[in-house]
Amino acid sequence: MLLKFPPSVPDNQKRDLTSQILDWCLTNGVVFENSDKPGNGLNVPVTLFPTPFSRHGYKNAIELQVLYNSLYHAVFKHPEFVIEQLSQLKEDEFTMKLLSIYENCSKRRTQNLTGGVFRSDYIVDKSRNSGEEGRQIKQVEFNTVSVSFGALSSKVTELHKFLAETAKTSVHGEVPVSKSLRDIAKGLATMHSAYGCQQAILLFVTQPNETNVMDQRLLEYELYREYGIISVRATLEQIHRKTTIGEQNRLIFIPTGAEISVVYYRAGYAPHEYATAADWTARERLEGSHAIQCPSIMTQLIGTKKIQQVLTKPGVIEQLQPNLTNTEIELIRKTFVGLWPLDETDLGKEGQKLAMQSPEKFVLKPQREGGGNNIYKKDIVKHLENIGHENWSSYVLMELIDPPKISNTILRNGDLVTGRVVSELGVFGTVLWDIEANKELMNNQAGFLLRTKTQKSNEGGIAAGFGCLDAVLLLSSR
């Protein structure tokens, strides 16, 4: 039986709680930086209470991460398979450009190690099963590049645990703290250590005018405090000017002459980020260098929706990972929703038919990473008609997930908004792979993230102004 949620709190207590949350955010770096006014920060939008989440689904998602990390390693081990799949997107210049850099660089590769900080995102689906125990998480996407909010999730879950324990918010249940800040830093430190040069530095590839800076800086400070590793930050444009290739293909940071051990991308996933030829030159220099890429281009590309869709096809997992047990395959497969290409294959034609006949059941997503460009329900038909048939294959059609009905209050820009919300659970993973030996040197689950949006907004991008950061509330089952 679910307890009453959200707790009914009188207005003056809501004001106290709001003030406590805002102060906690400002004190603990849960802020976005105003890129126009240096030194100005604004609290990251958060929920007033942690949101109830299926205990079974939470446990399931956490346990699945190492299986998913391995599944994506299996994909990575078959570059010819990835290239074949992505070659179907040949009208997508961005993917084609990345593939060509991949091919150029793999010929002259000197670094056998490649890293990843991943996040697998899920929404609980209530339509297919009834009752708490039967609730099933469904995968929204698997992210392999520029995964964010690992550090801030640790902070926000700490905030909600603190409030539950001290502020008498009447929240009854367990509020787990995400160890993502510690664990992602540990993952990066493992990559640095594997590079084998303690005095080398780590390079954060960043976007110009980034506002979600604290989420990255927290990792930088953790890396220094816990491991003595120094990091620098640079945009692709700055990397073009400030790095060079030294002896033995080493990547050198010119201002200090330091060798770079790991290139950690918090940018570089979207076409608009490569505005000039210099940006592409920078990316190719990084990819072709001896520094460990986190992620390399191939790892970035296996995170496309195209690969996610192909993995749902019967037999594909079994073919990529013949050693998986039936139980493991079933665990993964249960998180899949229906996914169709919209190309001219048989499956693609089925997808086209579904999209036109029952669009209310689907969301249309661009093949690439990014967010913010999804098309929902009846808008799908109009959109497909507008873009012309020849561009349909750059989308995948995805079955909509039907989340449970929950209300909560979101605190954004000092205002409280109460209403129906949808929560998305992301689980982080860190990996290190040896390309030559085809081996997983590291495969870890690395904490989690709960993002919550009001049901009206379709996207959950927090930095973009929708949704907010949240914490998982595991209600007592009695």
Add this chain to the structure above:
Amino acid sequence: MLLKFPPSVPDNQKRDLTSQILDWCLTNGVVFENSDKPGNGLNVPVTLFPTPFSRHGYKNAIELQVLYNSLYHAVFKHPEFVIEQLSQLKEDEFTMKLLSIYENCSKRRTQNLTGGVFRSDYIVDKSRNSGEEGRQIKQVEFNTVSVSFGALSSKVTELHKFLAETAKTSVHGEVPVSKSLRDIAKGLATMHSAYGCQQAILLFVTQPNETNVMDQRLLEYELYREYGIISVRATLEQIHRKTTIGEQNRLIFIPTGAEISVVYYRAGYAPHEYATAADWTARERLEGSHAIQCPSIMTQLIGTKKIQQVLTKPGVIEQLQPNLTNTEIELIRKTFVGLWPLDETDLGKEGQKLAMQSPEKFVLKPQREGGGNNIYKKDIVKHLENIGHENWSSYVLMELIDPPKISNTILRNGDLVTGRVVSELGVFGTVLWDIEANKELMNNQAGFLLRTKTQKSNEGGIAAGFGCLDAVLLLSSR
């Protein structure tokens, strides 16, 4: 020999450093809160580099703290002495009102324990001695109420240590980290523990529209994290509405029914804070309750300039503390500058004469705590003439300290200002006294604070918009 300071840094490196400092401040709570726009924070002004400070003076100030704590305990043990001194300020309504509450409450006192978080402030004086070893710190004031920046000082000293170690700021020397956040929290936890009720809560008395909130919240979070102690915050006006006296004179926080163990004042030191009768009623309720006052009214009153001035009179320390060794007395006395009352005593008449004849050597300070109301040099004569002779006795005349010539760059509101600076070192102390037994139950040094201002501004109040937070740089002596 002093090394070149500040280091000459090219402009682009200064930009990088600025960006690093601003991000570090926003990530670690080194912000002032905008009281008009909840959830908005602005970085606290800081120096770009830690400022060189006499190693001898720094060591001296740290060591002196327990002696000063004890000296003020000796003053506290002689309330009749304090009352006699302060009765000379009978035209000061605020002090008289505090004294009358003290007298009312001491009759019905049930709590034998009283606490304090103190800060003794010093400036290095270069005029009286030459050479690094000979440099002497001179006491500016001894603060016994609403002492601030303990938490932020820990953060800013960590920042400068981090930058010195990672950002190649060319700062050569030692940058000690102040343990004030940890140590002040420990002091408050000791008071809480001495109260003897673990589930009781701590009350922070705060000012309305406070901007220096993070400095207080950091202590609150540390108290919870390290000791499991829950704190609440309330202004005097809120305390009037939200507290009551329960059984056995216990102070009760009405919203939760919790018993209050320690009343920690981050407010209540200035007349304008007692705008209504309710504010005075609130203060009297706190003072007369069983909760440990940090500080009690008597402890607050011994921090007046009047007492500081009286302590410099020959023989007074010896009379209050007959057990001090000559060495200890000498250590304390060396930090004194000349202090004169401006009353009708012999010493007061000497002060009046000095003020009119050689004002350029002096600063005129109100008898009370506060800051922001000091009058310097030739302005003294005009001021004294304006206020009328009958009001002279509410001031003390203090010899000016002549600080060493040092330049640094201050970062405020995103702008860099370079020039001559003056630094003031504050050393924190925590005490717990048993009134009946006349015993010191706790006497600790609790970290330090360096505040730096441009030489033009005469006041060092940071929250008020002058000056900035800084860290001590102990240069190598070779």
